[in-house]
Amino acid sequence: MKPAVLALGVVLALAAPEVVQPSEQPRTGGVLRAAMIGEPPTLDLHTTTAVIVQQITWHIYETLFTYDRQYNAVPMLADTHTVTDNGRTYLVKLRRGVKFHNGKELTSADVVASLRRWGRLATPGKAAWRNVEGVEAKDPYTVAMYLKEPSGSLLQVLARPNNGAAIYPKEIADGAGDQPIKEYIGTGPYRFVEHKPDRHIRLARFKDYVARTDPPNGPGGKRVAYLDEILFVPVPDVAVRLAGVETGEYHYGQQIKPDQYERVKTVRDIVPGIIKPAGWTTAVLNHKQGLMTDKRIRQAFQAALDMEPILAAGWGNKTFYRVDPSLMHVEQPQWYTKVGEDAYNQRNPAKAQKLLKDAGYAGQPVRWITTKEYEWMYKNALVARQQLEAAGFKIDLQVVDWATLVQRRNKPEVWDVFSTGITFNPDPAYNTGVQCNWPGWWCHEEKDRWLDAVARESEPSRRKAMWGKVQAIFYEDVGRVKFGDFFTLEVTRKELHGYHPTGEMAFWNVWLSK
Amino acid sequence: MKTYVARRLLALIPVILVVATVAFVLIHLAPGDPASIIAGPDASPDDVARIQRQLGLDAPFHVQLFRWYGRLARGDLGQSIFLRRPVLEAIVDRAEPTILLTLYATLIAVTLGVPAGVVAARHHDGTADQALMAGALVGISIPNFLLGLLLILVFSVRLGWFPVAGYVPLESGWLGTLRSLTLPAFALGVVQSALIARIARSAMLDVLREPFITAGRARGLSERAVVYKHALKNAMIPTITVIGISLAILISGSVIVEQVFNIPGLGRLIISAVLRRDYPVIQGVVLCIAGIYMLVNLAVDLSYVVFDPRIRYQ
Numbered sequence: 152m153k154p155a156v157l158a159l160g161v162v163l164a165l166a167a168p169e170v171v172q173p174s175e176q177p178r179t180g181g182v183l184r185a186a187m188i189g190e191p192p193t194l195d196l197h198t199t200t201a202v203i204v205q206q207i208t209w210h211i212y213e214t215l216f217t218y219d220r221q222y223n224a225v226p227m228l229a230d231t232h233t234v235t236d237n238g239r240t241y242l243v244k245l246r247r248g249v250k251f252h253n254g255k256e257l258t259s260a261d262v263v264a265s266l267r268r269w270g271r272l273a274t275p276g277k278a279a280w281r282n283v284e285g286v287e288a289k290d291p292y293t294v295a296m297y298l299k300e301p302s303g304s305l306l307q308v309l310a311r312p313n314n315g316a317a318i319y320p321k322e323i324a325d326g327a328g329d330q331p332i333k334e335y336i337g338t339g340p341y342r343f344v345e346h347k348p349d350r351h352i353r354l355a356r357f358k359d360y361v362a363r364t365d366p367p368n369g370p371g372g373k374r375v376a377y378l379d380e381i382l383f384v385p386v387p388d389v390a391v392r393l394a395g396v397e398t399g400e401y402h403y404g405q406q407i408k409p410d411q412y413e414r415v416k417t418v419r420d421i422v423p424g425i426i427k428p429a430g431w432t433t434a435v436l437n438h439k440q441g442l443m444t445d446k447r448i449r450q451a452f453q454a455a456l457d458m459e460p461i462l463a464a465g466w467g468n469k470t471f472y473r474v475d476p477s478l479m480h481v482e483q484p485q486w487y488t489k490v491g492e493d494a495y496n497q498r499n500p501a502k503a504q505k506l507l508k509d510a511g512y513a514g515q516p517v518r519w520i521t522t523k524e525y526e527w528m529y530k531n532a533l534v535a536r537q538q539l540e541a542a543g544f545k546i547d548l549q550v551v552d553w554a555t556l557v558q559r560r561n562k563p564e565v566w567d568v569f570s571t572g573i574t575f576n577p578d579p580a581y582n583t584g585v586q587c588n589w590p591g592w593w594c595h596e597e598k599d600r601w602l603d604a605v606a607r608e609s610e611p612s613r614r615k616a617m618w619g620k621v622q623a624i625f626y627e628d629v630g631r632v633k634f635g636d637f638f639t640l641e642v643t644r645k646e647l648h649g650y651h652p653t654g655e656m657a658f659w660n661v662w663l664s665k
Numbered sequence: 666m667k668t669y670v671a672r673r674l675l676a677l678i679p680v681i682l683v684v685a686t687v688a689f690v691l692i693h694l695a696p697g698d699p700a701s702i703i704a705g706p707d708a709s710p711d712d713v714a715r716i717q718r719q720l721g722l723d724a725p726f727h728v729q730l731f732r733w734y735g736r737l738a739r740g741d742l743g744q745s746i747f748l749r750r751p752v753l754e755a756i757v758d759r760a761e762p763t764i765l766l767t768l769y770a771t772l773i774a775v776t777l778g779v780p781a782g783v784v785a786a787r788h789h790d791g792t793a794d795q796a797l798m799a800g801a802l803v804g805i806s807i808p809n810f811l812l813g814l815l816l817i818l819v820f821s822v823r824l825g826w827f828p829v830a831g832y833v834p835l836e837s838g839w840l841g842t843l844r845s846l847t848l849p850a851f852a853l854g855v856v857q858s859a860l861i862a863r864i865a866r867s868a869m870l871d872v873l874r875e876p877f878i879t880a881g882r883a884r885g886l887s888e889r890a891v892v893y894k895h896a897l898k899n900a901m902i903p904t905i906t907v908i909g910i911s912l913a914i915l916i917s918g919s920v921i922v923e924q925v926f927n928i929p930g931l932g933r934l935i936i937s938a939v940l941r942r943d944y945p946v947i948q949g950v951v952l953c954i955a956g957i958y959m960l961v962n963l964a965v966d967l968s969y970v971v972f973d974p975r976i977r978y979q
Contacts, residue, residue: 272712348748349933350832391830551697554940559696
């Protein structure tokens with residue numbers, strides 16, 4: 152046992168030298184209290200793309216595949232997989248002896264029922280299912296997936312944590328149908344205990360958890376539940392989240408204001424963590440209806456902007472933003488490309504004016520919906536408005552709450568631009584930033600063809616080249632307007648060990664030293 | 666008296682109906698809907714539409730309104746969309762912290778406010794009066810969420826006397842409850858005590874100028890007896906009215922303070938319901954708070970009898 156623990160310690164130490172001291176032995180026990188930004192809208196991972204649902208529930212549910220540190224798909228509940236029939240049939244062997252929290256053993260029947268439901272309800276599931284002919288159980292431990300065409304992204308999408316293909320017991324997946332599930336049972340290292348709205352969600356160690364034996368690598372590999380319990384406490388006020396971590400009431404606080412970074416660095420007992428990258432911030436343009444359907448107006452919009460001040464207003468501290476044209480981040484070398492960068496950050500109001508004149512723009516107000524619920528969205532929009540108006544645009548900035556924004560954006564007749572952030576995506580094939588069936592309705596025949604090609608192709612360098620085509624069109628056609636990359640700040644207590652700041656937030660392989 | 670109370674209670678019904686209609690109409694006219702929140706930011710419009718159908722939100726407005734009346738007639742406030750439980754149950758569950766917080770804050774407001782007002786009136790225009798009224802001015806001017814954050818900074822982060830946030834329910838020990846509610850109760854109560862102090866002072870000043878006070882003094886009553894026995898009792902009517910009003914203000918004030926101090930009360934319930942457009946919860950809590958307002962008003966009216974025997978209700 153000891154060498155294994157030591158080996159794990161070494162692996163963790165290599166992964167994050169700033170958090171774990173090599174002499175530190177993992178300790179079992181304790182209750183971790185995590186201060187979250189709010190309440191999850193549901194605990195049914197199949198039905199929502201809300202990040203907080205993934206962050207909480209992926210301690211409970213597991214997927215067939217997950218990611219390693221470099222965001223390659225690696226098996227989780229799957230043991231091995233083989234691809235036959237020219238890439239159109241995937242045979243996935245399951246690990247044996249894996250138990251659900253209700254004591255039942257995981258079999259292919261559970262996987263088939265869960266995947267079908269996910270393919271029917273989840274946004275990425277539906278996208279993947281366009282290419283899926285069927286799923287069936289070959290034997291209790293083998294699942295077969297039949298595709299219409301070969302796919303280079305099937306494992307990636309099955310590995311996705313957000314709105315992910317969580318495996319529920321068959322009775323729960325079938326019993327719920329399209330309605331939300333009522334029991335939260337998975338195979339994960341922590342099991343669901345209770346949800347007291349506005350108080351906490353309590354998870355406890357699943358003592359019959361069957362871990363993988365390969366060493367931890369990002370979310371992949373062995374997962375150990377050192378903690379007795381995890382309490383996810385909704386703490387909507389950002390100042391209170393930080394104060395609570397300072398006093399030791401919480402061990403973890405998410406989404407701390409970047410302007411607190413310099414101070415947090417000097418506070419004893421707390422460790423700042425930067426989630427890098429967290430995503431990119433953008434103005435989504437309406438391609439279906441209104442002014443922005445004119446490409447010249449979109450190009451004028453893009454030409455007028457100077458990204459540095461826009462981002463500086465949003466985040467204040469340079470540590471938390473980056474001016475960069477690539478739609479996939481520089482941390483993802485397998486995707487990073489600067490194709491199209493000439494059109495990014497042009498700072499050219501004169502060109503914008505000319506384009507507007509050519510388009511016959513006569514000062515019609517551009518309706519831009521934004522929200523203060525995410526302060527940076529509002530501040531980005533405020534500075535961008537100034538720059539756009541200097542170039543001759545007339546901007547009608549409508550500040551609403553987030554619930555209003557996400558509803559109105561579905562109605563093409565009421566807006567021209569809206570603010571949002573595109574969260575970090577490991578694989579561009581399902582990146583909402585470029586999808587056609589998402590508000591903004593940026594449907595472009597050639598782009599969509601390349602995007603399909605990216606999803607189908609499996610050879611990495613060819614996939615990257617195809618993605619480059621998509622990005623080139625993104626800038627040429629002005630699919631959306633990217634402002635820049637952003638990172639988020641979170642804080643942990645010193646006694647929390649083994650934790651790595653990532654957007655997904657994982658508390659397995661994490662322990663409390665007191 | 667009994668018929669008066671019965672009449673007042675009956676008068677609640679039409680008011681409740683109006684509140685129910687207004688709450689329903691306003692919240693449904695407001696943009697935003699729960700389906701988009703459930704589906705999350707990356708969901709496609711089809712996914713949102715599917716969830717709307719599941720929730721019955723695709724039905725025409727008047728159909729939904731009459732469904733709401735129908736349920737209300739049966740005493741059913743409906744089912745929360747996000748909490749997946751009856752609204753009434755959620756309200757009962759959340760009432761404890763809010764009621765305790767409101768009472769605690771009222772206690773603080775009265776124990777600080779009334780004596781401060783009386784002392785200020787007795788030392789009219791003296792140093793004590795000016796100091797107290799200056800303090801009251803600061804108290805009225807400071808928003809309670811700001812006071813809350815300042816209290817957290819000093820008493821939790823610096824001194825470590827009280828928890829930063831959170832609530833300990835009564836069932837796990839009243840001392841813990843008291844500790845967890847002290848800072849929020851002060852954040853709420855101090856602001857109200859300032860209001861009460863000012864009203865108590867001016868009411869006292871009015872009474873102290875009355876002929877019966879002069880008569881009392883002429884008869885050789887001690888100053889204590891004049892002020893506390895005769896003047897204070899007569900100054901209580903306007904003060905009680907203000908305490909009643911402030912109790913109502915505290916219930917709504919608790920909405921913000923509960924958010925800051927992370928107390929799972931009615932205030933948190935309605936804020937998260939509004940942000941997520943959990944229609945049944947918003948309607949239910951609004952109705953409930955309207956009912957409490959009316960009952961507090963009734964209680965205040967009835968308490969006048971205790972302080973002024975000349976008042977009779979028929």
